[in-house]
Amino acid sequence: MRLFQNSCFYPSYLPRLNQLAAKAVSFEERRRVFLNDRFGASHFLQPVLDGSPEAFFTNGDDEVLQRRWAREQGMGGEPTLEAILLAQIEHHATEVFYNLDPVRYPSAFVAKLPGCVKKALCWRGAPSGNADFTAYGAVLANFPTMLDMWRRKGCRAELFYPAHDPVMDEYGHGERPIDVVFVGGYSRHHRERAKTLERVARLADSHEVVFCLDASRLTKLAESAIGRLLPLRQHRRPDAIAAIARPPVFGRDLYELIGSAKIALNGSIDMAGEDRGNMRCFESMGCGALLVSDAGRYIDGMESGITIETYDTPEHAAEVIARSLQDWPRSAEIAALGRARIRDIYHKDMQWKLFVEVVGRL
The missing domain is CATH 3.40.50 (Rossmann fold)
Structure with missing residues (x-):
């Protein structure tokens, strides 16, 4: 062929x-x-x-x-x-x-x-x-x-x-100093995700939380000096998110970042319906982090409480993350099984x- x-x-x-x-x-x-x-x-x-x-x-x-x-x-x-x-x-x-x-x-x-x-x-x-x-x-x-x-x-x-990208196997075998990482977009298409990010961002007072956000052009404009004079408040990131936001990461830098985190937070975009299993799920599990993602219909190998953890609301997301970090030995076992399952199936x-x-x- x-x-x-x-x-x-x-x-x-x-x-x-x-x-x-x-x-x-x-x-x-x-x-x-x-x-x-x-x-x-x-x-x-x-x-x-x-x-x-x-x-x-x-x-x-x-x-x-x-x-x-x-x-x-x-x-x-x-x-x-x-x-x-x-x-x-x-x-x-x-x-x-x-x-x-x-x-x-x-x-x-x-x-x-x-x-x-x-x-x-x-x-x-x-x-x-x-x-x-x-x-x-x-x-x-x-x-x-x-x-x-x-x-x-x-x-x-x-x-x-x-x-599963086999190169992911090179990452995530050392210490994981970051407690929670999120990497993804932030725009008008991500309203439910934004609520979850804002709630989880508050955990930064007691945990190492890293958000690497690819902000939309409208969000960047809204947060600029000129944009703050315009009626664009709804497009600005909440203070809790803006305080910890970093630029987006890609490629091997993304693998390295996820491989340095205990938990990788994921949230589907609003137009995804109930289906789950986007590429970030593959990257998070493939680099050995515990995937904490929103509840829905996941593909084979992504099972709540067995290979991943899921949440129903922004408040629940913060609770699941706090509980998972508190009992990290158990959570690390779930993450390890998730990594193996993704590698074996996909x-x-x-x-x-x-x-x-x-x-x-x-």
Whole structure:
């Protein structure tokens, strides 16, 4: 199978990538730096991580990376990122195109794929407005309600999962000086999460609590000197959160941070419904922290009181965390079992096997 996997990253990750890749002068060198940093690695298929000659990987939204490829291949002028991606697919003689960025490259893009592409799939685990993915052979996600939503929109949808990144095994084997860590976004889409963060932030008076927040542009504006003169109070972070907030962390720095924490707090976004099991769950458990997350329907291997702990309300979250820290030997056993369970169930070989099976059904 000649596989092409297209990915993307958060705009806030770009400064880190540019710093890490400061000495990279070619497409291959910059791509290698990115893959080594492991941003989003739970979604990258085994042949990509193995460097298989039949697998091609790129970030179609990385203008620096893509324009380097275009120059190296002799593409003239200033081609669009879409034109470069299509040229890469044709150059690679791709048979199966797997896209992690379908909002940027929806059905209209699929219609332009070269004839060598036999099957096109995409991953989308969140609502996407009016984006059209019906031209894809299948939309993949690990939330049943999300799959039902895509089917109602006329898409074929198939169950699929992130996987344990084996590099996580390198982290989290020493002391864990941080009591509670949270890493994630903070925006108008996270109102319930924000209530939980505010309540847990109060534990910082007696515990080591670290929040690394990727604040939205509106939140940043609201907290700026000019923004404080505008009617944006509802978009500012509460004082308890702002007092301990740090910049977002990504890649191996994220693994290192979670591996230094006893507890990793997670909270689903408001649009997730009752389904649970986002990538942060995989990262938290994979790096050996005790996952404390909001109650809901979790995937196999994530069981409250056995491999994770769950909470129902912001107040309950603080209670669960305090209790877990008080009885840390028991909590550490739950975390260790969770780490082993995720590694055993959702390993990369399983993910690739499932992908091949899905492709075979299309």
